[in-house]
Amino acid sequence: MKVGLFIPCYVDQFYPQVGIASLQLLEKLGVEVGFPLNQTCCGQPMANSGFEHLTGGCNENFIDNFAGFDYIVCPSGSCTLHIKEHLHSEQYETQAGQIRKKVYELVEFITDVLKIESLPARFPHKVGVHQSCHGQRGLKLSQMSELNAPGFSKPGYLLNMVEGLELIELDRKDECCGFGGTFCVAEEAISVKMGKDRITDHTKNGAEYITGGDMSCLMHLEGILKRQNSKIKAVHIAEILNSTN
Amino acid sequence: MKHSELSVTFNKDEDRVDWHDQTLWWVRQKRDKAAFQLPEWELLRETASQIKHNVLGNLHDYLVQFEANALKNGITVHWAADADEHNRIVHNILSKHGVQKMVKSKSMLTEECHLNDYLAENGIEVIDTDLGERIVQLREEPPSHIVLPAIHLKKEDVGETFHVHLGTEKGNKDPVYLTAAAREHLREKFLTRKAALTGVNFAIAETGEFVVCTNEGNADMGAHLADVHIACMGFEKIIPKREHLGVFLRLLARSATGQPITTYSSHFKKPREGQEMHIVIVDNGRSTQLGREDFRNSLKCIRCGACMNTCPVYRRSGGHSYHNAVAGPIGSILAPNLDMSKNADLPFASTLCGSCTNVCPVKIDIHDQLYKWRQVLVKEGHADPVKKLGMQAMTFTLSHPKVYQNGGKIGRWFMKNTPFLVNNSLNPWYKQRDMPEPPKESFREWYLKNR
Amino acid sequence: MSRENILAGIKKNQPENRVLPVLTGLNQSTYNPLEQFKTVLQGIGGEAIEVGNYQEIKDIIAKNYQSSDRIITTLPDFGDIAENNWQTEDPHTLENVELCIIRAHFGVAENSALWVTEDILGLRVAPFICQNLAVIIPKNEIEPTMHEAYKRIAMAEYGFGTFIAGPSKTADIEQSLVLGAHGSKSMVVFLVG
Structure with a gap:
């Protein structure tokens, strides 16, 4: 292969x-x-x-x-x-x-x-997952909250294999972060407001890291986090799954 | 003004945006709770979508059948090609009866046609009787939501409006008190108006009857006390059979507000003795939309408003930022059909997150249509010329790997060309966000060194 | 003239026919219809009272209304406590009705809606214009969902029919639920038998 x-x-x-x-x-x-x-x-x-x-x-x-x-x-x-x-x-x-x-x-x-069943990864932190809409609703990487259907989460399945990692629950588990491609500049006011609200959800639920499968969403959230001088970091899920620290 | 500009204004008061967002999110949560109580929910959505698909394919015959049955029932049927004809028909009916004052229950179609303005110009007073609509009418504002017309207002705003217009106590903002005041104020209107106009939620081809759903009972209070009842409907409101109401009435209120059904689901089949009943069937661009293969599914809409409540952009920009009778995601796919240049911004007022599509009770592919409208609008010449040049340059670079690689010493090309990363302080990105820090080397450079 | 143009435009633009779906498997409920009806009614601001006979209803009404209150009914059995000869009057004259007592054809468990038609309403406006509404229905006349409801209605003839589910309500002021918008301020359903 x-x-x-x-x-x-x-x-x-x-x-x-x-x-x-x-x-x-x-x-x-x-x-x-x-x-x-x-x-x-x-x-x-x-x-x-x-x-x-x-x-x-x-x-x-x-x-x-x-x-x-x-x-x-x-x-x-x-x-x-x-x-x-x-x-x-x-x-x-x-x-x-x-x-x-x-x-x-x-x-x-x-x-x-x-179809792996275990992963040699360690990431001893509290982590919130930001579902990218295209990954979630488009590729169906996890169940969307809109549907009356059984829940699942492929990112959650892998993150749960990571030693020491604690997944936090969010109030709104799959709200959009507001990046949206050129939306992030064309509709700057809404885009930033959406991003701030997404961050607040992670902050108040105790996240140390925000992770996800799309660096574009994370770049947007990271830009806001940095501007706010937040201690919370945005990391791509590949970095966590590859992590051994 | 464009959606993006109107949103900036809306976002000046962040606490209020939070309140607006949370209020509508609460409605979305109520919808979830109601929907998830039915194991058959997703099957119901699929069934409703299929019924509506059958409707689109048989609209001509169903409308003819509906008309014939309605006539048999003693209802007068009118056809309006556009908003103007619709308004003239309503005006003529009122003139014939010498009516100067009319009550009206909720009808988004009459908002679309700007009926109130038209009638006012012709000296006819229209009182909107839905509480939310009455509130915004007194404030001389349009509704900001198709189901919750005054959702953008706080009770303090309503208290002040009622104090000024209805003489309620200054400073009293208790919803129970204010609703009681409106009840009294509007009861007098119901009892004295000779004509009542209502919308139509569903029109049944098989029987020639139409169904109007309200929680307040205002459509019924108006229609059953008036000598003349005028019901206005977009032609897509037709459904084939009475039994299909079972499907739609189960979906409508649950999707809209999380209620199991609206308080009243009234089936008007014949005028009451001595009453005149009229139906105005309106096209106003719908037959054009029907011919647009990519967009015709928008005509399945049953106006529940679920897509607005779930839309993260709507919740943070408010209904008025959409500058169209129907706001939110569904409004953004309907509006360009009505006026492409005026509404060219609306399909871009979305992150394409797809939540709308998945709450929609008739499974309209709303976010896919937003994407497709963008393609149509650009091709029809509604793109900003600067953006167009940028896109052409970007496409050229991304189609030519060598150009891309040469330009790409660590974000240099990107900083210059990616619309959201242009590295200067005028870039809207930078206003409230930091830029990513350019790394020492790109992945490609690392790869070439390490593999 | 617009009629022909509109219909021609539709005919030209409508997509190919797709068959109607079958309406089966749409009721997957497991609840007891009567219990569900009572629970849902309470949730939407109505009140369900189980009674053994009409006399119990009359006693309850007597306890809650004064002799000066205008009470109307379409049920001959309630002629002793309510007017029952108002059906030919101008509907506006019902403006001062405090309580309207009617029966319904049946109820629906999933949403506590009650199906009524013109013939049992007396005047169409009656259940809307009254301040309070009382509806009487045999306990065993509760259908599980709207699908069974429409099977039962089938092609019944009526000039006007409506499902009524609880008292009139609004949440148009800051999403605060207030009972008594324009229709009845309260609704009690007497479940008989």
């Missing part, structure tokens, strides 16, 4: 430690991982702004980089969902179709494909 690691562009540029943790974690779990060097972006920033029709070049580049792998794994629910729902190509539609089926978000790849 050969896995292509898809590292979202902003993670590559700003959060290399998340890419490193994802790679090391997969390797630790016995997976052969390749990182195609010409990858750029899934095209979501343009598409969500209404410019999906401009993403053809992006899509073809993606197909070019990833068509050869058995699985494509990405430490972002949002980018994964975008590929799953919107990767198309006039020229290479067969490959695009295959990629849409074999692209996995990191957590679901570990729970659904690798």
Whole structure:
């Protein structure tokens, strides 16, 4: 099994430690991982702004980089969902179709494909999970609060394997953080208010760390946390799952 | 003004935003509690969605059938192509009876058509009789929510409004006291008005009857005391059979407020003896929306407001920021159909979190439609030209790995080109958030060194 | 003229027909209908009182209302404590009714709604305009859900029918629930048998 690691562009540029943790974690779990060097972006920033029709070049580049792998794994629910729902190509539609089926978000790849039952990780802290909406409602990584259906949480399942980690309960378990791509600047007032409220929920329930599967949400929350001089840190779930401290 | 600008104003008083958010979240929680008591809840939603799909595919025949049955029942049926025709029809009925004053229960369609303004210009007084609507009417504001019209107001605001207009005690903000005052004030209107207008929640093709749901009893008080009852409906309110009401009435109030049913679910089939009953069936852009494959499901809406209560953006921006009769997520997919350029901002007033889609009792794919409207609006030329240039540059770079790599010495290209990370203090990101710190090396650089 | 244009536009734009779903499996309730009815009614601000016979109802009413209160009914059996010849009057004359006593066809357990039609209301406005409403129903006439309710209504003929669930209410002022908006301020359901 050969896995292509898809590292979202902003993670590559700003959060290399998340890419490193994802790679090391997969390797630790016995997976052969390749990182195609010409990858750029899934095209979501343009598409969500209404410019999906401009993403053809992006899509073809993606197909070019990833068509050869058995699985494509990405430490972002949002980018994964975008590929799953919107990767198309006039020229290479067969490959695009295959990629849409074999692209996995990191957590679901570990729970659904690798099906691990234990993890050599230690993270002795109180942690709150911020569900990214695309990961949760889009990829169904955990049950959404809207539905009358049995609960489950793939991130929760993995985090519970981590030694010393204590998951905190939130008042609103799956409220959006307000990042929303260009929403975060186009609707700055609401975006920040949503982020502040998400942080308050974690703070009052005793979180030392906020984690999640999408660095974009966490970047937004981190920006607010830093501005507030908060002691709470935002870390990607891959960093916790790869942690041995 | 655009949603983003109106939201800035709304967010000036953060305590009030918190209060607004928590009030609506409480309504969402009531909905959850009611919905989760029914093991069949998700099946009910699916069934309702399928019934509505059948309706969309048979609208023509169902409307013809409804009309024939309504006529048989002694109801007069009118057809209005647009808001203006709707308003003229209502005006004509009132003129024919020499009516100068009318009571009206909740009808979002008449808000959409701006009926009150039209009638006022023609010298006819309209009294809104739903308590929330009466409050906002006295304040000369539009409703901010389709089910909870005065949800943006605090009891102090209502107390002051009633003091000024109804002569209640200054400073008294007790909801029981204020509701009693409104009851007395409006009872006099019910008893003296010759015409009553109501909305329609469901119109049944099979029987030619229509159903109006209220908690307050204002639709019934108006209609049963008036000589003329006018009911206005968008044509999508039609459902095939009476038995389908079982499905929709189970979903409507639970989704809206968490009640098991509204206090009154009144089935109007024939005018009472000596009364005239009129139905106005309105298009106003709906047949166009019906032809838009990606957006026609929006016509399944039963106006429960659940998508608003759950929407994290609505809860923190208030209904008025949507500058449309119907606010929130559902309003944002209906409004561009009515006026694309005026409402081009609304599909962007969302994070696409998807909560709306999953509370919707008829399973409208609201957040997917928001995404699709964005594509349509950009293609139709409603994008900000600066943003368009930025997007084109970004696309070029991201389609060309070499350009991307050369530009990308640690966030340099990103800092310059990503809309939310432009590194200067004018960037809205920076107003209330810090920037991520550029790392020593990118993942790619680390990878090349270490693997 | 608009009629033809609207219908033509719809015909042109409507999607292909999809069949109606079957309405089965939609009642998965496990409750006892009578108990559920009573619980829900209390939750929505109404009151359920179980009685053995009509005399008990009359005693309760006598205890709670004064002789000066205007009480109306459509039930001949209550002619001794209430007016029952008002049905042909102008509906506005019911403005001063303190209590209206009616029967319902049946109740619904899941939401404590009671189905009434014009023929048992006397005047359509009666259950709305009265200050207080009393509805009488045999204990064994409670359907579990709205699906059974509509099976029972079937194609029944009526000019007006309504489900009434509790007293009129509003929460339009800061979501504070207040009973007695425009319709009756209280509702008592007498469950007989």
